[in-house]
Amino acid sequence: MTVTAAALRALAEHPPTDATARRELYSAAQALMFAVEGPMDTEFRMFFVMQAQAWAAARTTSDLNIFETLAANPDKAWKVDDLGEVSGAEPALLPASPSFKLGLKAHEGGKTLLSLPGFLAESGYRTPVDPSKSLFAKVHGMSIFEKLEQDPQRAALMFEFMAEHRKKLPTWMNGSISTKDFQLSDDDQTAGRVMMVDVGGGAGHQCHAFRVAFPQLKGKMVVQDLAVMVDMIDKRQASAIELEPMAHDFFTTQPIKHAKVYHLRNVLHDWADESAFKILxxxxxxxxxxxxxxxxxxVIPPTGANHKLLDYDLTMMSSASALERTEKQWRALIERSGMKLRDIWIYDVDMQWALIVAVPN
Ligand SMILES: C[S@@+](CC[C@H](N)C(=O)[O-])C[C@H]1O[C@@H](n2cnc3c(N)ncnc32)[C@H](O)[C@@H]1O
Structure with missing residues (x-):
């Protein structure tokens, strides 16, 4: 028997009214969800505590009287700006069609999320942008990366988590995306030019993955991160793949000049635009x-972002006063930094993971 997604959606729009049929459908739908979910779905279900996210989002939405507004005008095609105007919240807090971010979800454990509605209310519903005044900082007394530097146990966990987290998940290093940008000429290699600097690269796991995926691409690599992270890198394993670990604060002058590629994975989404600009x-x-x-x-799509993307966005907001970005936001950030956005290659449609290439203007 083949049941199409369209048939299931049609059923969702007109569910049965009979209580027994509803209960049976609910239980069957849960079984179906478990049967078809992918690794990222499981991660979100298990770790991101969706109930707490939904609660924080729904509570804030309720505080803003948005439910009443929608109920009073059910036929209106609401736009984010309209909702911003009637609720008094900054529209940037309410993007993400087809619904709106606050109407859906909000992480960093229940403790932080439970404080999100009050935190947003105190700020007058302004988009948080300062990591030292983030919700995380309010709950923990310091920003997420200050905490990392002061708490070796937390740093060790983060170090391992980053290295392991996406090992079996889709990667851009699957051969479908050109590696032209990484290629050093013979002269470059003779001159000892660095092929890749992995900025904020944690354990250097992406450099190891790169060597496995592209053994033909020669050249030195450098992984830069906070000293607390770099100190945990196995130096022998690193030198075996021509990888130099380097303690470096990415808000200061980049010491490696003329590398072929400066690579940043999951770094800029930890920072609002002003800080992200300073890094670039x-x-x-x-x-x-x-x-x-x-x-x-x-790269958040302009419409139809799934709940995982919205969860990530609210996660970045609550943990670091940061955000996930749309193409338009990436373009603006890159252009402001004196570069142009040359390519965006989406390599995983579900998570909208993409390789964004910026080159000098
Ligand atoms: C979300 S993790 C991403 C790690 C790795 N790029 C990856 O994709 O798995 C962000 C990284 O930025 C590092 N970081 C935070 N602040 C930094 C700073 N000021 N200078 C250098 N690295 C920093 C963190 O220690 C962490 O390893």
């Missing part, structure tokens, strides 16, 4: 005319 601003003067900044991040 350190890279621009270090670039040679043929260098590229290769960013591996989510």
């Amino acid at each position: 601003e350190q890279l621009r003067p270090a670039m040679a005319p043929d260098s590229a900044v290769v960013i591996d991040e989510i």
Whole structure:
């Protein structure tokens, strides 16, 4: 028997009214969800505590009287700006069609999320942008990365989590995306030019994965991160793949000049635009005319973002006063940093994971 997704959606729009049929459908739908979910779905169900996210989002929505507004005008095609106007919340807090972010979901464990509605209310529903004044900082007394630097246990967990988390998940290193930007000429290699600097690269796991995926691409790699992270890197394993671990604060002058690629995965989504700009601003003067900044991040689609993307967005907001970005937001950030956005290759449709390539203007 084949049941199409369209048939299930039709059923969702007109569910039975009979209580027994509803209960049976509910239980069957749960079984179906478990049967078809992918690894990221499982992660969101298990770790992101969706109930708490939904609660924080729904509570804030309720505080803003948005439910009443929608109920009073059920036929109106509401736009984010309209909702911003009637609720008094900054529209940037309410994007993400087809619904709106606050109407759906909100992480960093229940403790932080439970404080989100009050936190947003206190700010007058302004988009949080300062990590030192993030919800995480309010709950924990310091920003998420300050906490990392002061708490070796937490740093060790983060180090391992980052290295393991996406090992079996889709990656751009599957051969479908050109590696032209990483290719060093013979002269480059003779001159000892660095092929890739993995900025904020944690354990250097992406450099290891890169060597396995592209053994033909020669050249030195450098992984930069906070000293607390770099100190945990196995130096022998690193040197075996021509990888140099380097403690470096990415808000300061980039010491590796003219690398072929400056690579950042899951780094810029930890920071609001002003800080993200400062990180890119350190890279621009270090670039040679043929260098590229290769960013591996989510690109939120203009409409129809699934709940995982919205959860991630609210997670970044509550844990770091940061965000996931749309193409338009990526473009603006990159152009402000003196580069142009040359390519966006989406390599996983579900998570909208993409390789974004920026080159000098
Ligand atoms: C979300 S993790 C991403 C790690 C890795 N790129 C990956 O994709 O798995 C962000 C990384 O940025 C690092 N980081 C935070 N602040 C930093 C700073 N000021 N300078 C350098 N690295 C920093 C963190 O220690 C962490 O390893």
